[in-house]
Amino acid sequence: MHRRMTITLDEEVYEGLYRRVGKRRMSQFIEDLVRPHVSDTSMDEGYRAMAADRRRESEALEWSNALMGDQDDEAW
Structure with a gap:
């Protein structure tokens, strides 16, 4: 659904x-510029893209597992 809006721009x-x-x-151009600043969907798309990157996910898992080992050492 689209809504009509009046805006004022410098000439x-x-x-x-x-x-x-x-x-x-013009409307589509402005909407494309504004959308990332007001919509959470761009963030969701970014997270999906990161999750699809298997190499990055593997490195992140390795890094987080190493941190857990550090935490266990501190508890003693």
């Missing part, structure tokens, strides 16, 4: 936006 910014992306694509 120079508007003209640059018009030249760069075109009149019919």
